[in-house]
Amino acid sequence: MKLSLPYQAWRNLRAKPLQTALSLALLGFGVGMVSLMLLTEKQVNDAFERNIKDIDLVLGAKGSPLQLILANVYHIDAPTGNINQRAAEKVLKHPYIDSGIPLAYGDNHEGYRIVGTEHSYVEHYDATLAEGQLWDAPYEVTAGARVAENLGLNIGDTFFSAHGLKDQTDIHTNKTFTVVGILEPSGSVVDQLLLTPMESIWYVHMEDGEVLDPETREITAMLLKKRNPLAVLTIPNTLRDTNMQVALPAIEVNRMTQQFGLGTSALRAIAMLIMALSFASIFISVLDNIRARRHELALMRTMGGTPATLYRLLLLEGGLLSVAGTVLGLVLSRVGMTVLSQVVEAQFHYDVAAMGMLGSEWALAGAAILVGLLASAIPARRSLRLDISRTLSEA
Amino acid sequence: MVQVQGVQFQYGEEGPRMAFPDFSCQPGERMLLLGQSGTGKTTLLHLLCGMLKAQSGTLHVAGQDLRAASDRELDTWRGQALGVVFQRAHFVQSLTIQENLALPHQLTQGRVPSEVLERMGSMLDRLGMAHRAEARPHELSVGEQQRASIARALLHKPQVVFADEPTSALDDHNAAAVMDILDREAAEATLVVVTHDQRLKDRYPHCVTLNPTRS
Numbered sequence: 001m002k003l004s005l006p007y008q009a010w011r012n013l014r015a016k017p018l019q020t021a022l023s024l025a026l027l028g029f030g031v032g033m034v035s036l037m038l039l040t041e042k043q044v045n046d047a048f049e050r051n052i053k054d055i056d057l058v059l060g061a062k063g064s065p066l067q068l069i070l071a072n073v074y075h076i077d078a079p080t081g082n083i084n085q086r087a088a089e090k091v092l093k094h095p096y097i098d099s100g101i102p103l104a105y106g107d108n109h110e111g112y113r114i115v116g117t118e119h120s121y122v123e124h125y126d127a128t129l130a131e132g133q134l135w136d137a138p139y140e141v142t143a144g145a146r147v148a149e150n151l152g153l154n155i156g157d158t159f160f161s162a163h164g165l166k167d168q169t170d171i172h173t174n175k176t177f178t179v180v181g182i183l184e185p186s187g188s189v190v191d192q193l194l195l196t197p198m199e200s201i202w203y204v205h206m207e208d209g210e211v212l213d214p215e216t217r218e219i220t221a222m223l224l225k226k227r228n229p230l231a232v233l234t235i236p237n238t239l240r241d242t243n244m245q246v247a248l249p250a251i252e253v254n255r256m257t258q259q260f261g262l263g264t265s266a267l268r269a270i271a272m273l274i275m276a277l278s279f280a281s282i283f284i285s286v287l288d289n290i291r292a293r294r295h296e297l298a299l300m301r302t303m304g305g306t307p308a309t310l311y312r313l314l315l316l317e318g319g320l321l322s323v324a325g326t327v328l329g330l331v332l333s334r335v336g337m338t339v340l341s342q343v344v345e346a347q348f349h350y351d352v353a354a355m356g357m358l359g360s361e362w363a364l365a366g367a368a369i370l371v372g373l374l375a376s377a378i379p380a381r382r383s384l385r386l387d388i389s390r391t392l393s394e395a
Numbered sequence: 396m397v398q399v400q401g402v403q404f405q406y407g408e409e410g411p412r413m414a415f416p417d418f419s420c421q422p423g424e425r426m427l428l429l430g431q432s433g434t435g436k437t438t439l440l441h442l443l444c445g446m447l448k449a450q451s452g453t454l455h456v457a458g459q460d461l462r463a464a465s466d467r468e469l470d471t472w473r474g475q476a477l478g479v480v481f482q483r484a485h486f487v488q489s490l491t492i493q494e495n496l497a498l499p500h501q502l503t504q505g506r507v508p509s510e511v512l513e514r515m516g517s518m519l520d521r522l523g524m525a526h527r528a529e530a531r532p533h534e535l536s537v538g539e540q541q542r543a544s545i546a547r548a549l550l551h552k553p554q555v556v557f558a559d560e561p562t563s564a565l566d567d568h569n570a571a572a573v574m575d576i577l578d579r580e581a582a583e584a585t586l587v588v589v590t591h592d593q594r595l596k597d598r599y600p601h602c603v604t605l606n607p608t609r610s
Contacts, residue, residue: 001493001494001497001507001512003490003494003497003498003501003507004501008487008489008490011489011490012489014489015488015489293488295485296485296486296487296488298485299481299485299486299487300487300498300502301446301470301473302444302446302473302477302479303473303474303498303499303502303503303547304470304471304473304474304475304499304502304503305470305474305502306467306470306471307466307470309502388441388446389438389441389446389447392441392446392481392485393437393441
């Protein structure tokens with residue numbers, strides 16, 4: 001027959017389903033919210049850092065520097081405009097600049113951006129081919145791993161591009177793109193892109209018979225790697241009289257996460273408040289149990305139970321609630337993360353669904369269980385001072 | 396088996412000092428502690444169970460010197476050597492009747508031996524309670540609760556059984572039935588019945604009457 005203290009504690013909790021459910025729900029939501037924020041922050045920061053990877057400056061059309069970064073490094077915003085390719089190449093030749101990767105885009109296929117660029121873009125993110133080859137001729141496409149998977153693209157497949165970054169209304173049916181290669185997943189932004197030569201982007205927007213003038217060719221942006229740290233100060237001055245600007249990804253992302261930080265701080269405070277309420281709930285639950293079950297506890301003393309046994313039983317009840325609430329919270333945060341990742345992927349084509357336990361989550365779980373135990377240990381001390389004779393005489 | 400000599404007890408420092416008559420009870424003997432309300436029956440019962448400590452006198456029960464034993468020793472001793480049938484049947488409400496019956500073994504030994512489960516089965520059978528083994532305490536009638544309470548007090552084969560007002564709310568027929576069960580099931584133990592019920596005087600010739608002696 002199972003009658004161990006953990007079993008008795010479990011039965012006692014089950015005997016008060018509403019009280020137990022309330023404590024569990026409060027702790028579950030509190031831990032879940034904090035855990036979800038930790039997961040989200042980690043995922044977003046990882047994604048940002050992975051994609052910045054050695055990009056010191058982004059050269060593009062004047063406008064919001066943050067928008068320039070979001071559009072050209074992360075591909076989650078519209079570009080600020082186009083710039084002249086010749087002008088951009090002049091910046092590239094500046095002695096303080098080491099190298100640059102041009103990007104030209106403005107069309108999509110099923111919501112995935114078709115980006116004209118050079119092979120150095122793929123090399124920059126250490127992406128490798130899963131099958132086929134990198135693009136060579138105009139209208140040849142090498143698909144990122146996530147695009148190929150989600151759209152079911154295979155080598156030899158063809159498609160038309162649509163004007164804009166998401167819309168599917170204005171389709172260029174006169175030019176056919178062909179998939180010639182598919183990349184392995186790299187965990188970077190290239191997973192979400194359809195890569196093609198720059199010429200594809202230019203040609204698809206030209207009328208039949210129109211000749212491309214090298215002097216007026218436009219690109220969307222150029223990702224620059226500096227040779228000299230002074231580039232950060234010098235290059236903006238050289239662009240003063242042009243329609244171009246350079247933005248620093250590290251600074252813009254830092255500014256953005258700080259702004260996010262205000263929101264997450266408020267959310268974290270709410271989550272902490274809910275957790276505090278849950279600990280108060282466990283405290284009250286154990287205290288109420290001692291009052292309501294004082295005759296039972298006194299009875300157990302007459303049957304051989306020591307004060308330490310009763311204390312352990314009450315502590316176990318609080319401990320079980322804490323552990324179950326914490327586990328519930330961690331499960332809820334994973335459910336939340338799954339929902340969030342689906343929304344993010346649908347909106348931005350980003351994968352943020354890593355579900356492993358973070359170091360900070362282990363600390364959160366440990367702290368939640370410890371505080372839960374403390375919240376039950378304090379009222380449970382009353383059981384140590386239980387007057388058996390008086391309690392049984394009251395009955 | 397039970398020896399009480401010169402026992403005095405006082406609740407706190409301001410309470411009246413209560414003096415109890417001397418008496419003893421041999422192994423296997425049955426005796427009655429008879430007294431009206433206010434004569435200190437419950438106090439004496441709690442002293443005999445080691446739940447209260449006498450300020451003076453000698454109190455020996457089932458081989459334990461109750462004034463000399465530590466609280467921890469008394470906790471274990473109560474679970475092993477004593478069986479107590481309370482006036483009002485108390486149970487752990489979250490556990491089933493058979494789990495309640497097995498609780499003294501779990502609390503003193505940390506496990507429930509299989510022979511105890513067999514003994515429990517036959518005891519519940521004899522008490523007509525076998526079909527209620529899986530029931531929760533609140534699902535039982537008052538009579539069933541009392542029989543279950545008797546079963547719990549006797550299952551671990553205590554040396555001494557104390558019964559507190561076992562017949563107080565029963566008519567003659569049911570009172571006799573309960574006492575028959577107690578006598579039968581506690582045949583190997585020393586039985587001390589604490590009561591104000593004069594009907595039990597004829598049943599137990601060994602009777603000590605408690606009188607109010609407070610100072």
